[in-house]
Amino acid sequence: MRASGALLLLLLLCGTVRAAPPDGTQAQQLLRQSIDLYVVGRYAEAVRLLRPLVEGRVLRDGADQLEALRTYGISLYLTGARPGAERAFRDLLRLDSTARLDPAFVRPEVVTFFEHVRRTYGLELTAVERRGSTSAAVNLLPPWGQFRNGHSVKGYLVLGGEVGFGLTSITTAALLYSWRDGETRQFPQHEDAYRPISVLNYVAFGLTVAVVVYGMIDGLYYHYHRPADRRAWFAPPKHQPILPVTSGSWNIE
Numbered sequence: 001m002r003a004s005g006a007l008l009l010l011l012l013l014c015g016t017v018r019a020a021p022p023d024g025t026q027a028q029q030l031l032r033q034s035i036d037l038y039v040v041g042r043y044a045e046a047v048r049l050l051r052p053l054v055e056g057r058v059l060r061d062g063a064d065q066l067e068a069l070r071t072y073g074i075s076l077y078l079t080g081a082r083p084g085a086e087r088a089f090r091d092l093l094r095l096d097s098t099a100r101l102d103p104a105f106v107r108p109e110v111v112t113f114f115e116h117v118r119r120t121y122g123l124e125l126t127a128v129e130r131r132g133s134t135s136a137a138v139n140l141l142p143p144w145g146q147f148r149n150g151h152s153v154k155g156y157l158v159l160g161g162e163v164g165f166g167l168t169s170i171t172t173a174a175l176l177y178s179w180r181d182g183e184t185r186q187f188p189q190h191e192d193a194y195r196p197i198s199v200l201n202y203v204a205f206g207l208t209v210a211v212v213v214y215g216m217i218d219g220l221y222y223h224y225h226r227p228a229d230r231r232a233w234f235a236p237p238k239h240q241p242i243l244p245v246t247s248g249s250w251n252i253e
Contacts, residue, residue, distance in 0.1 A: 027058045031068055034075075043075040050075065054088065066096055074101070077110050089117040136223050142215020149222040158218075161211035165204045172201035 034049040050072040052058070059065045073088030092099050101111045139145030142162070146155030176197060179190045187194045 027053055027060075028064065031059065031064055031071075035067070035071055038071050038075055043078045046071060046075045047079060047081075054091075062095065066092060066099060069095070070099070070101070073114070074106060074110050077113060078107070082113070085113070086117050089114055090121050093118060093121050136220060139219030139223050140216050142212060142219055145219020145223065146215065149219060151218075151222065154218070158211060158215040162208060162215075165208040165211060169201055169204035169208055172197050172204060176201060 030049050030053055034046040034053075037043075037046040037049065050068055053068050054072050057065075059068055069088050069092040073085045073092060076082075076088060077085035101114045103111050106114075138148055143155035143158040146152070146158055176187070176194070179187045179194070181188055
């Protein structure tokens with residue numbers, strides 16, 4: 001009885017001790033083995049090998065991490081563990097927002113599920129980004145709105161228009177003011193130059209106002225339409241050439 005009790009206690013103690021996480025070389029070997037298991041349809045066994053790699057984050061190479069998460073998510077889905085598959089796909093998208101599943105290698109229902117996760121995750125990121133963003137009022141001060149919305153080139157163009165046309169308007173107005181006679185309010189000795197400089201002043205002022213108004217409208221428009229733009233970042237890239245399948249190095253990209 002004592003011997004059996006001691007043996008039972010020893011087994012309980014061993015069960016509470018966690019296995020040491022695999023090192024880099026072992027992790028790569030386990031990844032290759034899990035992919036081989038996935039290829040032949042042994043999804044539950046692939047999940048068992050991949051779980052410590054994914055949850056323990058022991059893979060050092062970024063490409064290995066992506067491949068492990070792809071295989072883990074697909075295998076979880078095919079074993080019926082959809083919540084786990086969704087978490088794996090979300091982690092995959094956090095590492096690479098352009099990641100995709102090739103329908104030439106992956107079942108259509110898994111690809112559809114992955115794209116659903118992609119869209120949902122993209123909308124959630126947009127909501128978080130919008131909650132943390134500044135007020136829409138900054139768009140009333142172009143080109144601040146353009147830079148905040150991520151349109152740097154457009155922002156510099158708006159800034160250049162404001163500075164160029166604004167300085168032209170101010171300079172021509174100052175020049176006309178210096179030419180004007182205080183008593184007669186005429187422009188003696190500058191009658192010939194008055195009209196073209198005056199026209200240039202009005203045109204420059206009008207263009208300055210037009211650029212400012214455009215910047216305000218553009219900034220407000222993209223501030224309230226950024227969710228559509230943000231979702232486009234998660235659109236799958238163009239189809240890539242299919243790589244041949246080789247044992248131990250199969251890529252499920």
